[in-house]
Amino acid sequence: MIEISFGKLLLLALVALIVLGPERLPHAARTAGALLRRVRNGWDSVRSEVEREIQAEEIRRTLRETAEQARSAHEGVRDDLRVAGDEMRRTGDRMRDTFTDTQAARAATDGTPPAVVPSPDPVPPRTEPHDRT
Numbered sequence: 302m303i304e305i306s307f308g309k310l311l312l313l314a315l316v317a318l319i320v321l322g323p324e325r326l327p328h329a330a331r332t333a334g335a336l337l338r339r340v341r342n343g344w345d346s347v348r349s350e351v352e353r354e355i356q357a358e359e360i361r362r363t364l365r366e367t368a369e370q371a372r373s374a375h376e377g378v379r380d381d382l383r384v385a386g387d388e389m390r391r392t393g394d395r396m397r398d399t400f401t402d403t404q405a406a407r408a409a410t411d412g413t414p415p416a417v418v419p420s421p422d423p424v425p426p427r428t429e430p431h432d433r434t
Contacts, residue, residue, distance in 0.1 A: 305313075321329050 317329065318326055
């Protein structure tokens with residue numbers, strides 16, 4: 302910014318008094334003050350608008366990052382649930398096979414007919430919903 306010492310300010314006032322005269326000097330000073338106020342207000346307005354835009358961009362960036370993290374966590378949980386469901390089906394199949402084998406072995410040693418275990422209704426494979434991206 303422009304640095305004006307007290308001496309320079311006094312010299313400027315003296316020159317203005319000589320050039321403008323005592324009648325027009327107060328009006329010129331008010332006009333100069335009003336113009337300076339307008340420039341300062343305009344500069345403050347531009348600066349605050351730029352700051353708001355920067356803050357808005359930071360918020361948008363944070364929102365995008367958070368959405369990506371949520372999407373990644375959702376996919377991870379979905380994959381974990383799929384793996385757990387597959388493991389449960391395999392465990393159920395092994396249990397059914399073990400039970401059937403045990404019943405068959407018991408029937409062979411005891412001579413009793415094996416118990417009939419109804420097979421579960423086939424579960425259709427789960428289809429993934431379409432992503433809303």
